[in-house]
Amino acid sequence: MSRYELLERIGAGGMAEIFRGKAIAAGGFEKPVAIKRILPHLSQDQRFVELLMGEAKILANLRHRNIVQIYDVGLADDGQYFLVMEYVDGTDVGELFEYLEKEKRRVPLDVALHLAAEVCEALDHAHRATDEDGRLIRLVHRDVSPSNILLSVSGEVKLTDFGIAKSIEEATGHGGVRGKFAYISPEQARNVHVDGRSDAYSLGIVLYELITGTRLYSGLADFDALTAVRSPRVVHLRKARADVPEELDRIVARALDPNPDQRYKTAAELGNALRGFRYSMDETSGDPAKAISNLVKDVWRDVAFDDDERTVMREIPRRPSKSMQAPVIPFEDEETRAISLLADDKRSFTLST
Template sequence: MTRYELLDRIGVGGMAEIFRGKAVAAGGFEKPVAIKRILPHLSQDKRFVELLIAEAKVLSLLKHRNIVQIFDVGLGDDAQYFLVMEYVDGKDLGAVQRGVEASRRRIPFDLCLHIGAEICEALEHAHSAKAPDGKPMSLVHRDVSPSNILLSRAGEIKLTDFGIAKRAEQEQTGTGGVRGKFAYISPEQARNEHIEPRSDVFAVAVLIWELVTNQRLFSGMGDLEALRAVREAQVRRPSEADSRLTPELDALLMAALSRDPKRRPTAGQFGAQLQSMRYSLEHTVGDPATELAKIIDDAEQIQRQSESGGFDSSDQTEATVIRLRTADAFSLRDKDGQGFSAARQVIDRFEEEETRLAQLSGDQLKMLRAAEHTRDSAELHSPPQRNKRPTDEPTVARAALDSIEPLQVFDGEEATRLVAPTSRRTPAPERVRPRAATQPPPLPLPGLPNVPSLRSRLPTPPAVESTDEYAPGTVHNRNPGQAGPPGPGPQISPPLRPNLQQPMQ
């Protein structure tokens, strides 16, 4: 087990808390690290943990100066999972942008080109990296956004948060098959189409467009509007936002922002073009590391002034010590690429599940195409329509009884009608329902004289004949051939009912 110390919390998200910490080894050796403590509900999710370990296994193979390294992943002594990564002393690009906007400044033009070129180098390495078996891994970041680009005081520019765990977290938001922030995804991502390495190039071009113009391209829009604009690649030329920008920059960025991925350059080609343009400038700010350190300090000062009621790391008097047991799948030595292959199978299985989920959200995309004049992003989360069966009856919403207009008339043929409550309903007159017309003919009982019909004596004519002994039933003649004229029966007064207790004669 490896011993780590959590010094102070530097961030929190939907997936984990992020701490600045250090790894403590034998002999007093210490190394600064960034530690993500996975939130408890995700640590108990076996599927998420499996993806987290598989992602760490794959991404640990990426060794590049512009990519944040992964050192360890495993279960702590508090039954929570931890991800140990390289610590970058600085700020993310999103915080730097907000600081620059708040101070009404802008990042120098040559530094913008330098940041874009460094990001492209990281992506080119991920896109072309090979697995232990020699096959290309073809890793696509999918979420190249300001919050995932770290700038250090030493002048380093690093890309972080590749892959599965971040996307598994985003499933909690209900964004369906579209993954990544809407303002920084490619048109094919917005259309739930096949993703390729050039999809990341589009995102980098969006970042460079915003840095050099000091304006927002898609991130200033609502979710639905931004998604529609990205799908159609509706992009202004940089010179239209800032007339001081050159046509050469327009051509460079508009090619990378092409709607067709095949017309975009690769990450390596785009980075080389940005670097070449930077070297051709007559005036620069000098050392990029020095300028980055100044910008980071300014952003940090503005952030401290704007924060209130947040987490104060100065309240911690001592470090929290954790002991981490490295996951077996991560620590297992890769013999002939078997460990990598197993991790890749986990990732591929997750990708297939995502594809199926994206297909289920097709109704949402149809709604998006039809909603040309709608700006409500909640339409993206509408549930799919259930197929109506032929036997389904329409459900019609009707107004409450008190709100019915006096002149409203209901059709008498309507199958379902609104009726008044029982307390306000006029009682209908009771009626004697006649028996069915299929009653058998009356038959006399043996030894019992026939009685005259009561039809002419009763106020409401019943459907059957009755006698005084068996009223209101029917006297049946079981021998129709011997039936004669009915004999005299008992005299029954109209207001009185027959005596049912009279013995048979």
């Protein structure tokens, strides 16, 4: 019986492509879903199958409102494995950045703090996740970046793309440097021991950019950015935005301390600091979810889509800007390769399981 229908291809990256689709069941039941599968010319390569299945196994242990959920794993008639995932109708922080830069706007300060604190909750859940036997997985996302933070039209914030996530033991000293260079921690850039503090550092960069409206590593080519990240300077918000309160400047500076031992010990601790400061603010935008919803609608209006042609969230960004692309530094046991993004393909067909 056909259970999933692909409606249109909405994104592609170096390993996989994403489709907007729907789940079909008895009685006319239908549910919007996102379907992720390996690119056709890589689908017979066992390394990529293992990466996709590895992501599925990770997501199966992560059940949280701020993490994109997995519903199913299937095998199509053509022998390709695919993941059926939560469909998020909205945009991502990377696309929001592009819109705000063009409009010369910034995210309201309290909304930026709420957004980052929500991602902290997702990271805290992932860092404390256990396997089916109750053992701590000690997961590190390794790619916390604007394109992997999704914003729904209802104001939700969701972390996605655990495709290169690893346990702490697996993530240390194996393979190449992964993640988008402008958003990785110094220790990740040096390919040494990483833990949850590395993910929190990456989120700190995103928060810095949300608050200041500027890129921390703007204008640097990939390998120049990697060099800068390996030996970063101490970052202060007030140098880029003078009206930022000193307490918030201290919070973000601690999150971005080059020394992991000087940072917040956990994502939860960082999130508590951000929420605490937000609650102390004299003026806010009111309901942060409504404010995020309005920002998503602003992005939609900017791309001139009507209500029936709204943008659809994707697990892999449609066309990342140069500052957000992340080629992998090759090591002997390299497991992925870079390929060009493919043109959009809006065909409809059915996957059977």
